[in-house]
Amino acid sequence: MEELLELLKEVNPNIDYENETALMSGKVIDSIDMTTILAEIEDRFDIEIDMEYISPKYFDTVAAMWDMIQELKD
Amino acid sequence: MTFIDLQFGIFLLVSILLFYLCPVKQRWKVLLLVSLVFYAIAGLRYLPFIFVTSFTVYYAGCRMGKVYEALEKELAEKELDRKEKKLKKEQAKQVCKRIMLLALVGNLVILCIVKFTKFFIDPINHLLMAVGGNGTFTAADIIVPLGISYYTFSALSYLLDVYWKRVEYEKSYSRFLLYLIYFPHILQGPIEHYGRLGQRLKKELTFDYDRVCKGIQLMLYGYFKKLVIADRINPFITTAYQNHNTTAGSILLLAMFLDVVYIYADFSGCMDIGRGVSEIFGIEMDLNFNHPFSSKTVTEFWRRWHMTMGGWFREYVYTPLSTSGVVKKISKMTREKKLPAPLARSLTTIIPVTVTWVLTGLWHGTGKTYVAWGIYYSFMIFMSVCFGEMLHELMVKCKVRTQTQSYHIFQMIRTTCIFAGGRLLTRPGSLHLSWAILKRTITAFSPAALFNGAVLAQGMESKDILVAAVCILLFGCISVLQIWLEKENKHVRDLLAEQNLPVRWCIYILAVFMVVILGVYGEGYNASAFVYMAY
Numbered sequence: 001m002e003e004l005l006e007l008l009k010e011v012n013p014n015i016d017y018e019n020e021t022a023l024m025s026g027k028v029i030d031s032i033d034m035t036t037i038l039a040e041i042e043d044r045f046d047i048e049i050d051m052e053y054i055s056p057k058y059f060d061t062v063a064a065m066w067d068m069i070q071e072l073k074d
Numbered sequence: 075m076t077f078i079d080l081q082f083g084i085f086l087l088v089s090i091l092l093f094y095l096c097p098v099k100q101r102w103k104v105l106l107l108v109s110l111v112f113y114a115i116a117g118l119r120y121l122p123f124i125f126v127t128s129f130t131v132y133y134a135g136c137r138m139g140k141v142y143e144a145l146e147k148e149l150a151e152k153e154l155d156r157k158e159k160k161l162k163k164e165q166a167k168q169v170c171k172r173i174m175l176l177a178l179v180g181n182l183v184i185l186c187i188v189k190f191t192k193f194f195i196d197p198i199n200h201l202l203m204a205v206g207g208n209g210t211f212t213a214a215d216i217i218v219p220l221g222i223s224y225y226t227f228s229a230l231s232y233l234l235d236v237y238w239k240r241v242e243y244e245k246s247y248s249r250f251l252l253y254l255i256y257f258p259h260i261l262q263g264p265i266e267h268y269g270r271l272g273q274r275l276k277k278e279l280t281f282d283y284d285r286v287c288k289g290i291q292l293m294l295y296g297y298f299k300k301l302v303i304a305d306r307i308n309p310f311i312t313t314a315y316q317n318h319n320t321t322a323g324s325i326l327l328l329a330m331f332l333d334v335v336y337i338y339a340d341f342s343g344c345m346d347i348g349r350g351v352s353e354i355f356g357i358e359m360d361l362n363f364n365h366p367f368s369s370k371t372v373t374e375f376w377r378r379w380h381m382t383m384g385g386w387f388r389e390y391v392y393t394p395l396s397t398s399g400v401v402k403k404i405s406k407m408t409r410e411k412k413l414p415a416p417l418a419r420s421l422t423t424i425i426p427v428t429v430t431w432v433l434t435g436l437w438h439g440t441g442k443t444y445v446a447w448g449i450y451y452s453f454m455i456f457m458s459v460c461f462g463e464m465l466h467e468l469m470v471k472c473k474v475r476t477q478t479q480s481y482h483i484f485q486m487i488r489t490t491c492i493f494a495g496g497r498l499l500t501r502p503g504s505l506h507l508s509w510a511i512l513k514r515t516i517t518a519f520s521p522a523a524l525f526n527g528a529v530l531a532q533g534m535e536s537k538d539i540l541v542a543a544v545c546i547l548l549f550g551c552i553s554v555l556q557i558w559l560e561k562e563n564k565h566v567r568d569l570l571a572e573q574n575l576p577v578r579w580c581i582y583i584l585a586v587f588m589v590v591i592l593g594v595y596g597e598g599y600n601a602s603a604f605v606y607m608a609y
Contacts, residue, residue: 039402052238
């Protein structure tokens with residue numbers, strides 16, 4: 001989880017990732033940052049994120065993102 | 075039959091009676107029946123088109139759903155290792171991808187044929203003559219089914235949502251057909267997600283007096299916007315643009331801004347009527363306008379204007395493009411090369427923004443004007459996304475207070491001007507005319523024309539101008555009041571409901587009289603069709 005947080009802060013350090021609960025649905029992460037985050041997650045965790053995962057369900061909180069990464073790794 | 079025909083009033087009354095006389099569990103069937111009748115009245119020849127789209131997409135949804143169900147069952151029953159599971163998932167995904175693409179391409183082809191055939195009339199006539207025909211095919215021979223852009227997009231959103239496992243597939247064809255053909259949204263949208271409207275249509279639709287009253291209020295407000303404001307100011311814009319060679323630039327500028335009011339009153343008016351009708355049946359439809367002219371930027375404007383169409387393009391075009399392999403590679407490259415932020419953002423957004431907006435333009439219309447409109451907005455949004463922050467920093471350095479109310483008003487005026495520019499590209503009908511109007515506005519501005527009676531030569535008499543001005547002011551005041559009330563999570567309609575009975579009824583009667591006397595039945599006025607119905 002720490003690795004993911006570090007990655008997210010590298011992309012945009014101005015977001016309070018720990019406490020934000022509507023990162024995607026509340027448009028806290030904009031579309032350009034989203035592209036960068038996806039590219040970085042795929043690279044660092046060696047996974048492929050399909051369109052079905054690009055939804056608030058998987059991107060609204062850091063915990064949800066982390067669960068998605070674990071699911072895709074399995 | 076549109077929402078402004080007398081015939082529609084009778085149709086609606088009969089529909090409401092049938093709906094509430096039927097047992098609760100059967101009411102959705104009444105909605106399907108009356109929606110089919112509504113569509114058939116518009117043109118029996120349109121029905122095969124909507125049946126083909128609804129059936130192909132429904133069938134594709136069922137096939138994909140069954141493939142996913144079989145996969146889940148297999149994964150649950152068999153003990154497979156990670157590699158085998160991945161392979162099974164990929165195989166199922168491939169099968170579903172083929173089904174999805176077949177239905178997607180097939181329906182897009184139908185939409186493109188309907189929308190683009192008018193550009194190929196000459197080659198079609200040559201071809202017809204070559205095979206022994208008389209070659210008299212004209213644009214009038216093309217069948218453009220009512221609401222084809224709206225129902226096709228709704229159907230495709232369902233198709234992609236099933237493919238991406240965002241919704242469960244619909245097992246009943248009748249239910250799916252109702253989702254597409256539901257008459258309050260078939261004319262001009264909103265473009266609803268199956269996950270929302272489809273589910274709302276499955277609820278037990280019981281009678282609720284307050285909700286029915288609110289629905290009627292909303293309809294009345296919609297008629298006020300359409301019949302009293304939009305239809306009243308429309309002749310001014312048409313006359314000014316038609317006689318642009320002799321009209322003063324200041325009058326043309328006034329026409330440009332009246333055109334902004336016109337399209338907003340016309341389109342949001344239709345939405346209010348549709349949403350009001352739907353509320354009477356107990357079904358909430360998605361909001362399509364959320365005070366667009368209070369937007370600070372053009373990107374915010376498109377999140378508030380025709381929200382369901384913007385959302386559709388964002389979800390099904392922009393997001394897949396911006397998360398595609400090519401764009402991810404560009405994004406990675408910009409980070410590796412540590413490019414300056416505006417350049418990095420420009421490179422990352424240029425492909426998805428341009429493709430999305432050109433397609434949005436083509437959705438609205440198929441001429442060069444709409445391609446230009448798409449490029450115009452691509453450029454504006456591109457500038458806003460890439461250089462917005464830089465501009466903000468510059469303002470801070472110049473000690474401009476960007477949080478003040480006056481700066482917000484400046485931003486709102488800027489956004490409105492950008493929108494007016496976009497309308498100028500499409501409303502006159504050709505780019506040549508748009509350019510001629512713009513040129514005349516700048517070169518022969520003549521502000522005195524606003525006060526020497528020239529305003530009265532634009533298809534509106536002085537009393538029409540007075541009525542239009544008062545009604546636009548009233549419309550503006552209601553919008554501002556609504557924005558103010560929303561801060562307290564309230565609505566103008568709640569405020570109305572809090573009043574005593576005599577006050578409420580006075581307002582209702584006044585509103586009805588305004589619509590009846592100042593609207594379509596006013597002297598010399600004929601209601602024209604809704605602008606967005608053409609899409």
